[in-house]
Amino acid sequence: MSGDILVVVEHRDGVILDTTHELLGGAAKLAAAGGGDVVAVLLGSGLAGLAGSLDGASRAIIVDDPGLDAFSPSSYLAALVPLVRERAPDLVLVANSGPGMDVAAGLSAALDLPLAAYVTDITLDGGSPLVTCQLYAGKIQAAVRFEGGRGIATVVAGSFAPTAAGVSPTTETVPAASTDARIRFRGLHRPEAGDVDITREAVLVSVGRGIGEQDNIELVEALAAAVGGAVSSSRPIADSGWLPRTRQVGKSGLKVKPKVYLALGISGAPEHLEGMRGAELIIAVNTDPRAPIFSVAHYGAVADLLDVVPALTARLGG
Amino acid sequence: MSKELPVIKVDQVNELEHAVVDGIDISGHWNRMFSQRAISDYPTEAMDWVTSLAGGESLRDCYQCGKCVPVCPVQHVGDYGPRKLNAKVLRGNNLLDDPDLWLCTTCGNCYRVCPKEVDPLRIMPAIREQAVLEGKIPDELSDVFRNLQKSGNPMGESPRKRIDWVAEAGVDVPVISQLGRPVDVLWYVSDYTSYHPRGKDAARAMARVLTALGVDFAILGPEERSDGDSARLAGESGLFELLAEQNIKAFSKYEFQRLVVMDPHAYNAFKNHYPRLGWAGEVLHYTQFLAPLVDDIEFRSSVELDVTYHDPCYLGRNNGEYDAPRRLLQAIPGIRLVEMPHTKSNGYCCGGGGGGMWLDGFVADHVSERLSERRVREAVATVGMDGSGVLSVACPYEPSRFEDAVKSTGNDGRLDVRDIVELIDQAMQPSGS
């Protein structure tokens, strides 16, 4: 693969998202191995100043247009499709986020470029990219190639490490080749500040569907009190309203890095792992020995949390 | 049901200054009375609607005598009762939106004492079916219905895992499709016995007992589907029929003399409801099957335990079998059998029937304690006061319900819950094993 690797930059509130830095780090490693440049594409209005922090990219294309002052799938695609067609990179990297999914599929359909989704790794094999994709809630992985050796990958957060080369890319600024205002941004909503900021807690006792009934949450709260931590949860628990949304860990929730993360009755779907795989000590309890959580946990037990939790609480003097 | 209620007519008031009868003044508070009032002042649409449903007819027969009140298990712990349900309907209330619709466990105790044979075992599923058709059903319950439909068991587990328990039975458990020949007994293991950890203990015990007795048996294995009887009573007759179709198709593929079941709910379904759906073989609850063979069981140790027996509603009261389980218990050396106050036909329901197994969260909001907790307290008072007693059961719903209740009532260590077959199995092992 001698061609360029194009990375679509995601930013919000004037800050480039961590996922973009991860993509750039991954792209830099690939380019170092295979040749070609890493080209970041930053879409926005008056955001040229952000380009300096795109560590890992040797070049940055800034698409500057008032119609791009906020993310919108229609305006991003209107600008990106002609750009990508013109620049013809070998690989396009996009984060596996809402905006990423919108953009990647649009590019794939418009440009007839294969798209691999839920990518957790990319290597070079015989000069062309070999991607690893995660499917079936993380239970299966597939090693996949693009026909023709060129394609688009939507990458799961946390798959690559950002680079710290400290080199800013050279920039070029272009206008948006076309516009499409059929989707218009109206504003951001942030969650109400909750009672507890789980991103600041040293110990998190986290529950998933294995908790069974809402009444059982109090067992976990007792454990959290005994251990001096806070209760957090996977998405289904927050969706059911059993815990506030501010306790949700994962792709749509919060990213946490506590000293200790107790994953109780959480299967470990990729969206959840994204939020907690950086914890220092992960202990998982689940009745399913094949639960994907065991692949990131440091210690695991195949057991029912409803048996283990009261025993642990009692053992800790709670 | 009509919302246009008639204006309440002003009753004529008759008042006497003195009430004199045959020259004697018998004045009292009855000096002031209302004129007679016709019962049809209440709109009849609600009752007409219930009685128009197949199975709902007997609700109208209630004449409010109140004999059902002291025997309804839910009435002991809450505000609900069969007589109250009739009264609500008489007064025009719509049960479809009423939580009371889901509190009845179809234990049948009210029907047993009712002089008019008002039958909630037929009325409840009829009204509940209408609720289901309108989507008015607690989420807890619809989740289980989905699982039953998808996987043939209430947990939503893979059908293939239905025979996971076999690996540690310690004896051969043939799957009839692999055996390829007729058998005497097709042993229907059932959902909780196959999937729940405590159920699996009973399954293994039963396998060992059957083997020791030289019974020619086999199981259906992954082809086995839930009996669906509780789903039927909770309003999903379509689901019951779907499961029955699948089970009957499996039964019809093989040759066997009789069906032996662990679960009284399965017993009820196969014996009383499958014939109209096309299968009418001989069905026995496992206690009925083992009781005549009890003299052939070689007991090698004595089980010194104070044991009380909980009559499952669907084996005891609703299907008339009280003796077989007791004969088995009395045959086990060492067992001292003591009856609870609520025994045999007056047994107190554990709360699992009629869909109650899957409504604990919902029901908890309407009762002061769970039925299973109340029953456990009665069992502790009977055999658990001085050390450890045993509550013996013969229904796979029980071990998990009662063990949870033992913990939640703070009686850990005072009462063990064991299936009768586990006790038999234990007594078959040499002492000290």
Add this chain to the structure above:
Amino acid sequence: MDYVVLLKQVPDLAEELEIDSAGTGLDREWMSYVASEWDEYALEEALQLREANGGTVTCLALGVATGDVDEVLATCLARGADRVVKVGSFDESPDSHAAAAAFAEALEPIPHDLILTGVQAIDDLDGQVGPLLAARRGMPHLSVVTHIAVSGDGRSVTAHQEYAGGVVGEFEVDLPAVLGVQSSREAPRYAPVSRVRQLLKTATIETVDVAGGGPRSGLVVESMSVPETGAAAEMIAGNAQAIAERIAELLAERGITGGAAR
């Protein structure tokens, strides 16, 4: 307002997934299928929107031989959809690009103002059907959507797109459009089995042919495997008491001794 919902079945994760002998696909022998969870949210949203604003709900699913598409469509009718259409005929579920092409063709004569489908499905190797379909038909698409509302004049909708950290972006989308639904405002309504069975016997499930060939994913699966689970974790054996004991030890090693005040 004409709502269209696209649905499919996916393998049921309650079953163990196994790799086939070729090593590039899933072994289908013991596979059972369920409706894709997010597609059910999309249908529930469509029904809720119809209840609020009027209109029709039409459900489309590809005519795949695996699983039971008829049951999926009968369930849509049982939940209250107005019309169901089975699209094309496939031996097994095609990739998302081919699926999008088939739906795009089938939609030609079907009135559609708002197309809803699940934001993703667990087998979407080559991306999601919603945005691919939108691109083929030149419609705008927004994914990870909740809180859909139709504007007063019925020519656009507002919707939320979820980001990390609970942050949400609010957008206005011109119709016709495609939205990838993340979750519905109410849990998907229950479809009584008797009604579904009844509909399977009596209802009209329209079928429409689509031209074969056309775009495919352009991906080559070299191999599929089950990631090694438990390989990372050191497993603790024993009963609940033993497990609790070990966990308490691990916590103590890190200075967490319990009974700690917050």
